[in-house]
Amino acid sequence: MKVSKRAIRLKLYYGESFNMTNATLTETQLRSELGDFNSIICFRALITGLEEALGEKAALISAIAAGRIRGKNLVAELGLAGQKPALEEATAAMSQALGKEGTRLCIIDKIEATDSGYRVYCRETVCSAGEPQGSSRTLSFTLGAVQGALETMMGQRLRGTQVESVLRGGQYDVIELNLR
Amino acid sequence: MINSEKLGHILQNFVAGLSEIQGAAIVTPDGLSLSSALPPGMDEERVAAMSAAMLSLGERIGSELSRGSIERVLIEGEQGYSILMDCGQDALLLVLAHKSAKQGILQLEIKRIVAELKLIFN
Numbered sequence: 366m367k368v369s370k371r372a373i374r375l376k377l378y379y380g381e382s383f384n385m386t387n388a389t390l391t392e393t394q395l396r397s398e399l400g401d402f403n404s405i406i407c408f409r410a411l412i413t414g415l416e417e418a419l420g421e422k423a424a425l426i427s428a429i430a431a432g433r434i435r436g437k438n439l440v441a442e443l444g445l446a447g448q449k450p451a452l453e454e455a456t457a458a459m460s461q462a463l464g465k466e467g468t469r470l471c472i473i474d475k476i477e478a479t480d481s482g483y484r485v486y487c488r489e490t491v492c493s494a495g496e497p498q499g500s501s502r503t504l505s506f507t508l509g510a511v512q513g514a515l516e517t518m519m520g521q522r523l524r525g526t527q528v529e530s531v532l533r534g535g536q537y538d539v540i541e542l543n544l545r
Numbered sequence: 546m547i548n549s550e551k552l553g554h555i556l557q558n559f560v561a562g563l564s565e566i567q568g569a570a571i572v573t574p575d576g577l578s579l580s581s582a583l584p585p586g587m588d589e590e591r592v593a594a595m596s597a598a599m600l601s602l603g604e605r606i607g608s609e610l611s612r613g614s615i616e617r618v619l620i621e622g623e624q625g626y627s628i629l630m631d632c633g634q635d636a637l638l639l640v641l642a643h644k645s646a647k648q649g650i651l652q653l654e655i656k657r658i659v660a661e662l663k664l665i666f667n
Contacts, residue, residue: 422604
């Protein structure tokens with residue numbers, strides 16, 4: 366059976382709840398009236414609420430860990446686990462799954478190889494959205510998702526840190542992933 | 546760069562040194578595993594994230610409830626102990642010990658390995 370790009374996108378978006386054999390369906394909504402997207406306002410409230418209850422550090426660790434699982438599962442669904450694709454291909458796959466055509470977590474413009482790993486250039490990340498300029502907020506779920514995805518694709522253990530932020534004068538939210 | 550082979554060697558010696566110690570892991574403060582010697586069936590990455598979150602939650606409790614700085618987090622279960630210790634800015638240690646472990650000996654062994662790890666990370 367030939368599976369359309371749209372079907373792959375829907376599979377990525379809806380995960381196991383979307384049946385590939387129903388690829389002809391135009392949309393599968395998890396909610397009948399509201400559709401499948403919710404506001405960044407609620408996402409931010411979830412993060413700030415966790416920070417309030419657990420402390421910033423524990424909330425950050427939890428959000429990164431959740432993101433890593435999401436990234437790993439996403440890559441497995443894409444069939445790219447351990448495939449070590451070229452970085453252009455990895456960028457395209459992640460952009461499609463996480464960007465405008467996917468779940469809209471962020472836009473990934475570029476992934477570069479560095480001496481010790483990778484550098485990922487992200488825009489419009491959900492983690493930085495709505496924050497005032499100069500805010501000290503760092504990427505959490507987004508960082509984890511990018512890290513988990515690259516770790517699974519490349520079969521490497523990486524440690525991610527944010528090295529540039531759109532909130533602090535950068536053009537991108539830049540994630541550096543170093544081998545550990 | 547941290548020598549993961551050396552970390553692994555230290556952990557293996559630590560776990561092998563006392564029969565009541567069932568496993569151990571060295572984890573970054575943001576919840577990534579650096580080295581581990583865990584019982585079969587435990588997910589290294591999940592253990593790492595849980596350990597870092599638990600220790601930072603302990604620190605939060607220490608601060609919010611005016612308990613001062615936290616030396617360790619100890620979880621006592623029916624089957625044994627899970628102990629979390631800070632090893633400086635870059636790592637923390639998780640130790641899993643059997644219920645029969647003598648607390649004094651266990652604490653001494655942990656103190657010894659933490660001192661060794663602090664030398665590496667500092």
